[in-house]
Each structure stands twice: as C-alpha cells, then as structure tokens.
Amino acid sequence: MRTVFLDYETVRNGDDSLDPSAIDEAVGGVEYYDDSEDAQIADRIGTAQIVLLNKVKLPRAHLFAAPDLKLIALAATGTDNIDLEAAKERGIGVCNVRGYCTASVAQHAWSLILSLTQHLSGWQRLAIDGSWARGEFNELAYPIRELAGRTLGIVGWGELGRAVAKAAEAFGMRVIVCNRPGAAPVDGRVSLDELLATADVVSLHCPSTPATRGMIGARELARMKPDALLINTARGALVDSAALARALKEHRLGGAGIDVLPVEPPTEGEPLIDPSIPNLIVTPHIAWAAFEARQRCLDEMAANIRDFLDGGRRGRVV
Numbered sequence: 122m123r124t125v126f127l128d129y130e131t132v133r134n135g136d137d138s139l140d141p142s143a144i145d146e147a148v149g150g151v152e153y154y155d156d157s158e159d160a161q162i163a164d165r166i167g168t169a170q171i172v173l174l175n176k177v178k179l180p181r182a183h184l185f186a187a188p189d190l191k192l193i194a195l196a197a198t199g200t201d202n203i204d205l206e207a208a209k210e211r212g213i214g215v216c217n218v219r220g221y222c223t224a225s226v227a228q229h230a231w232s233l234i235l236s237l238t239q240h241l242s243g244w245q246r247l248a249i250d251g252s253w254a255r256g257e258f259n260e261l262a263y264p265i266r267e268l269a270g271r272t273l274g275i276v277g278w279g280e281l282g283r284a285v286a287k288a289a290e291a292f293g294m295r296v297i298v299c300n301r302p303g304a305a306p307v308d309g310r311v312s313l314d315e316l317l318a319t320a321d322v323v324s325l326h327c328p329s330t331p332a333t334r335g336m337i338g339a340r341e342l343a344r345m346k347p348d349a350l351l352i353n354t355a356r357g358a359l360v361d362s363a364a365l366a367r368a369l370k371e372h373r374l375g376g377a378g379i380d381v382l383p384v385e386p387p388t389e390g391e392p393l394i395d396p397s398i399p400n401l402i403v404t405p406h407i408a409w410a411a412f413e414a415r416q417r418c419l420d421e422m423a424a425n426i427r428d429f430l431d432g433g434r435r436g437r438v439v
Contacts, residue, residue, distance in 0.1 A: 122170040122191070122430075124148040127162065127177045130155035132196050132415050139416055143423035144173070147430070166190060173422065174202075181207040192216070192429050194422050197409075199356070200438055201329070208439045214429055216436035218421040220280050222409035227284035229408035230354050233378025234322055236402060237350050239265055266348075269293035274320030276313065276336075277301060277327030277355060285324050294322075303332020317344040322352065329356035339364040348375035354408040357382040366392035369401055376400035380408045 126144075133139050145151055148171060157165055157177050166172050166187045172179070175196040181204045184190065193203060195217040208215050236242070240263035252258040273289045275282040275298045286296045299316035300306045313336070317323060323345065327333050337351065338361040345351070351374065353360055362383060368374040377400070379393060385406055387394050393403055421436070428435035 122148055123152075123168055123189075124150070124171040124173065125152045125154065125165050125169045126173040127154055127157040127165060128175050129153045129173075131175045132418065134410070134415075136412065136415075139412070139419065141419050143420050144426065147423045147426045163187075171426065176202060178202040180204050184208060184211055184213060192426070194425055194429075194436075196418050196422055198222075199328070205439050213439065214437060215439035216425040216429065217438055218418050218425065218436060221417040221421050222411070222414040223280050223284050225411035225414035226281050226354050226408040227288060228411070229380060229404070230285050230324055230352055230378070231288055233352050233354075233380070233402055233404075234268075234324075234350060237376040237378055237400060238268060240400075242402075268322075271295070271321040272297060272319055274299065274316040274323045276316065276323065276325045278307075278310075279326060281354075282324070282326035285326065301327050301333065302336050303330060313341070314344060317341055318346075320349060321346060322350045324352040325355045325359050327355055327359065329358040334358045335361055337361065337365070339367070342368045342374060345374060347373055350375050351377040353378070354380045357385065362392040366395060366398055369398050372399070374400075376402075378402045378404075380404045381406050 141151070151173070154165065162177065162179070162183050163186050166183065168189055169187065170189050171192045171194065172190060173194050173196065179193065179202065184204060184207045190211070190213050192214045193208065195203070195215070198217050198219050200215065200217055203215055205215060243263045247253055247258045247262065269292060272295045273286065275286050275296060278298045282298070289296050297316055297319060298310045299313045300310045302313060311319070325337070336359050342364055351360070351365065360379070365377055369377060379402070382391060382393065384391065393401065425436040
C-alpha cells in the first residue's frame with residue numbers, strides 16, 4: 122500500500138538513531154517527507170492508501186481529493202488537525218497513539234514545577250552576572266518553598282494526570298482532583314473552584330473540548346492563592362493567555378509553566394510571549410519529545426497500522 126509520512130522531521134528532529142523500521146515493515150516501505158506545505162499535500166496524498174503525520178493539517182478538501190485513502194495514522198494523541206467528520210463520511214480510518222509520552226510529559230511538568238519553586242533562572246542569573254562574585258546579592262532574593270505538605274491539584278485524571286500525581290508523593294505533597302468541566306461528578310473529587318482555592322500547584326491534563334476551552338480565565342485565576350503555580354502541558358486553549366499574563370504582571374499569581382499555547386507556533390500579539398512577564402516559563406510544546414517517547418510513538422503507529430490491515434480497530438478514533 123502506498124504510504125507517505127508528511128512531516129517525519131517533526132518526530133525525527135535530525136536524530137538518525139530514531140528507528141522507523143517497524144512502520145516500513147508494516148506497509149512495505151514509506152515515502153518520508155521532512156515537512157509538507159499545504160500546496161504540496163494534495164499531490165503527495167493523491168494516490169496514497171495510508172497517510173502518516175504529526176502536525177500537518179488535513180481538512181475536508183484534502184480528504185475528498187484523495188480517493189484511495191484508507192487510513193490516517195497520527196504520530197500524536199490530539200486529532201485537532203484532522204477533519205474527523207469528513208473522514209467518517211469518506212470511510213477513512215483515523216488512529217492516534219496514546220500513552221506513548223506519559224513519562225516524558227510528567228517529567229516536563231515536574232521540571233516546570235521545580236524550576237519555578239526554586240526560582241532557578243533567577244538564581245542562575247545572580248551566579249553568572251557577577252553579583253555572587255562581588256557579594257552584591259541578597260541570599261533571600263528569591264523565596265524558595267518546600268513542596269512537602271503542600272497541595273497539588275490535578276485537572277484531568279487520565280494517564281498523564283495520574284503520572285504527575287504519583288511523582289508528588291515523593292515530595293510529600295497532598296493530591297486533590299477536581300471534576301472536569303463537562304464531565305459527570307465523581308465521588309472523592311472536588312469542584313474546580315474548590316481545587317483552585319486550595320491547591321498550591323495546579324496542573325492541567327485535560328483535552329480541549331467545548332466544555333474545557335477557556336476554563337482558566339480571569340475569574341478562575343483570581344480564586345488561586347497569590348503564591349500558587351499554574352502548569353499547563355495539555356492544550357493551550359484551556360487557559361486565557363491575556364488573563365494569565367495580567368495576573369503574573371500584577372503579582373497575583375506565584376508563577377506559571379506553559380508548554381502549550383492556543384495558536385502554535387504563536388502569532389504576533391500572543392500575550393505570553395513577553396519576556397517582561399515575571400515567574401513565567403514558556404516552552405514550545407516539547408513536553409512529549411523525549412527520545413524514548415518518540416521511538417515509542419513510531420512503534421505504536423506501526424502496531425496501529427498492522428492492526429488496521431488485519432481488520433482491527435486499535436487506536437481508532439474514526
């Protein structure tokens with residue numbers, strides 16, 4: 122079956138030690154493209170039966186212009202870049218990969234939590250700009266708090282939320298979980314309002330849905346403790362960027378670690394791409410990108426493809 126990978130470089134990232142052989146073996150060979158501009162997509166998928174991709178967008182027009190297309194295999198969990206309704210109409214299978222980057226994302230979330238709690242960037246600056254050598258700094262310039270005894274609030278109790286919560290045990294933190302907006306209440310969980318008012322660290326791990334988009338806005342940020350941290354390694358649309366920027370600039374929040382933005386790459390005017398905002402770390406959606414996670418992703422894609430060819434529905438969202 123003719124198979125094309127439209128943006129392999131977004132997974133490979135120049136790393137030749139990454140091994141896609143399981144995918145090649147599943148389909149008998151793949152045409153790999155580093156990336157694909159929108160104008161190139163129709164030609165590249167026109168006679169393909171299987172399309173592999175990570176971030177490339179396949180809207181309705183592209184799906185209806187590829188008459189032989191049978192399967193779209195995503196190198197990701199999110200499916201926002203695929204017109205799923207059009208895929209259903211066309212009878213095109215769509216599968217994603219889940220759980221492949223759990224360790225990587227949890228590690229990144231904790232890197233953000235620890236960096237912000239310890240004020241690592243501030244202390245590093247004092248160490249290398251000459252302040253330390255000259256004795257011209259305050260040893261208490263950046264207040265450090267112990268995490269033991271503090272509360273971690275998890276919004277989104279899936280595999281990723283559980284992994285971040287498990288690591289909190291090693292720091293002696295208490296974990297609370299809220300009922301996700303739009304979902305049925307669950308015994309033992311608190312409301313989002315209660316979680317925001319109680320938690321010292323709030324970590325988001327839910328998908329972007331009509332019920333969760335904008336779930337953390339000015340009102341919600343105002344409910345948080347003034348020294349609390351907000352961590353978002355889930356989806357940028359969950360947080361009102363402008364409201365978060367204001368809260369940080371006005372010192373109404375202790376800090377924020379953000380790996381995702383509403384529009385990626387960010388466009389001009391994105392409020393959080395402002396180096397003057399204090400106690401903010403923004404990373405370019407790389408929480409998932411550990412080498413081991415990327416290899417696991419390719420292997421999971423291969424397993425999805427093999428199962429599809431055998432008539433199964435492994436990893437299927439359509």
